[in-house]
Amino acid sequence: xxxxxxxxxxxxxxxxxxxxxxxxxxxxxxxxxxxxxxxxxxxxxxxxxxxxxxxxxxxxxxxxxxxxxxxxxxxxxxxxxxxxxxxxxxxxxxxxxxxxxxxxxxxxxxxxxxxxxxxxxxxxxxxxxxxxxxxxxxxxxxxxxxxxxxxxxxxxxxxxxxxxxxxxxxxxxxxxxxxxxxxxxxxxxxxxxxxxxxxxxxxxxxxxxxxxxxxxxxxxxxxxxxxxxxxxxxxxxxxxxxxxxxxxxxxxxxxxxxxxxxxxxxxxxxxxxxxxxxxxxxxxxxxxxxxxxxxxxxxxxxxxxxxxxxxxxxxxxxxxxxxxxxxxxxxxxxxxxxxxxxxxxxxxxxxxxxxxxxxxxxxxxxxxxxxxxxxxxxxxxxxxxxxxxxxxxxxxxxxxxxxxxxxxxxxxxxxxxxxxxxxxxxxxxxxxxxxxxxxx
Ligand SMILES: *Cc1c(COP(=O)(O)O)cnc(C)c1O
Numbered sequence: 001x002x003x004x005x006x007x008x009x010x011x012x013x014x015x016x017x018x019x020x021x022x023x024x025x026x027x028x029x030x031x032x033x034x035x036x037x038x039x040x041x042x043x044x045x046x047x048x049x050x051x052x053x054x055x056x057x058x059x060x061x062x063x064x065x066x067x068x069x070x071x072x073x074x075x076x077x078x079x080x081x082x083x084x085x086x087x088x089x090x091x092x093x094x095x096x097x098x099x100x101x102x103x104x105x106x107x108x109x110x111x112x113x114x115x116x117x118x119x120x121x122x123x124x125x126x127x128x129x130x131x132x133x134x135x136x137x138x139x140x141x142x143x144x145x146x147x148x149x150x151x152x153x154x155x156x157x158x159x160x161x162x163x164x165x166x167x168x169x170x171x172x173x174x175x176x177x178x179x180x181x182x183x184x185x186x187x188x189x190x191x192x193x194x195x196x197x198x199x200x201x202x203x204x205x206x207x208x209x210x211x212x213x214x215x216x217x218x219x220x221x222x223x224x225x226x227x228x229x230x231x232x233x234x235x236x237x238x239x240x241x242x243x244x245x246x247x248x249x250x251x252x253x254x255x256x257x258x259x260x261x262x263x264x265x266x267x268x269x270x271x272x273x274x275x276x277x278x279x280x281x282x283x284x285x286x287x288x289x290x291x292x293x294x295x296x297x298x299x300x301x302x303x304x305x306x307x308x309x310x311x312x313x314x315x316x317x318x319x320x321x322x323x324x325x326x327x328x329x330x331x332x333x334x335x336x337x338x339x340x341x342x343x344x345x346x347x348x349x350x351x352x353x354x355x356x357x358x359x360x361x362x363x364x365x366x367x368x369x370x371x372x373x374x375x376x377x378x379x380x381x382x383x384x385x386x387x388x389x390x391x392x393x394x395x396x397x398x399x400x401x402x403x404x405x406x407x408x409x410x411x412x413x414x415x416x417x418x419x420x421x422x423x424x425x426x427x428x429x430x431x432x433x434x435x436x437x438x439x440x
Contacts, residue, residue: 035062058281074321090320103268106289115249115275116150118286126209141176148219204240214261218250227265253277257373363431
């Protein structure tokens with residue numbers, strides 16, 4: 001067993017298979033042995049500021065005293081009980097809290113264990129909705145180019161079709177309709193809307209649901225788009241009887257400055273998926289929220305209309321308790337502005353800081369800058385400009401891991417100004433000093 005400060009030596013170096021990497025080229029900085037606040041420590045003693053909050057989920061930092069305390073208390077009470085035929089107060093309370101906090105009309109919560117599975121649940125729910133209503137033709141999805149919804153088959157099907165993640169299994173994926181979000185390949189809002197209208201007009205009889213990451217696409221390209229688009233999606237879904245699913249796995253629970261990204265558009269979807277931030281990085285969990293309309297199509301005396309899905313770990317009591325504590329922390333951070341808009345103070349402060357530091361900043365190689373809530377993205381004109389960046393940043397004490405041409409930071413909401421400055425300086429110095437040296 002690895003203990004703090006000591007490397008664990010292995011006889012079979014590949015017993016552990018890592019994600020998204022050619023294993024023959026795997027390069028690790030060492031083992032992470034502990035973490036505290038926004039910093040984690042390696043077995044060689046190095047301390048790294050986590051600029052991407054462990055894939056965007058550790059929103060309150062590591063080792064949070066209040067969450068730890070709640071988790072320890074819960075372990076001594078009840079860690080897990082199956083949800084088939086049983087319930088417990090923490091899953092009930094979490095469902096009620098999520099219903100209270102989420103956009104109007106989302107009144108029912110189905111728990112699962114990861115973002116991808118939460119998306120599968122949403123896709124299955126929307127297909128069975130139509131099936132239960134006796135409509136056998138509405139079987140297709142509409143989704144956005146550049147999207148990312150997870151790594152399982154259904155979730156992959158509705159993600160960017162040109163992504164390298166999909167090339168080995170084309171025949172197994174559903175074939176949805178893809179439309180361009182505004183801004184994608186310079187598509188104007190008008191053109192994006194007219195493409196969307198065209199698809200709805202022509203194919204509505206076959207359409208089960210529209211699915212997207214609202215306002216900000218994550219892994220697919222950190223693309224930020226006009227909230228007005230979502231208002232029109234809502235109108236079209238109503239007009240043509242198509243369900244509207246929002247994947248808020250990345251954006252939900254504060255990341256964009258509002259509790260939910262759809263709050264920027266003032267709309268309610270029929271189905272919404274939450275995951276990454278839900279348990280603040282402590283345990284895997286997702287919540288798929290559904291409207292009363294969707295829920296009611298499953299209601300009745302007919303057992304075949306029931307929702308036949310049930311992950312072993314759904315509603316895990318420990319995860320629920322942690323999520324409840326995380327929501328307490330988020331709610332403490334809520335504020336209402338003059339227009340009555342609900343925002344997160346810490347995230348809005350971080351957004352202002354990113355604006356001050358980056359909105360007027362330019363450097364050789366920087367193609368564009370995008371800032372939304374607790375996210376800042378620097379897109380480069382050539383992916384080679386970021387070669388060697390992660391290693392160099394690590395040597396400066398910052399954990400930043402670009403995805404393709406996107407150098408981005410998504411810190412914990414409570415990161416100190418000092419740590420944020422380190423991150424911003426690391427990004428700027430790379431472009432202003434290090435890169436010119438390397439390219440000379
Ligand atoms: C990360 C992510 C998922 C997948 O979640 P996992 O927990 O990794 O399965 C789905 N949708 C979006 C928008 C994500 O960012």
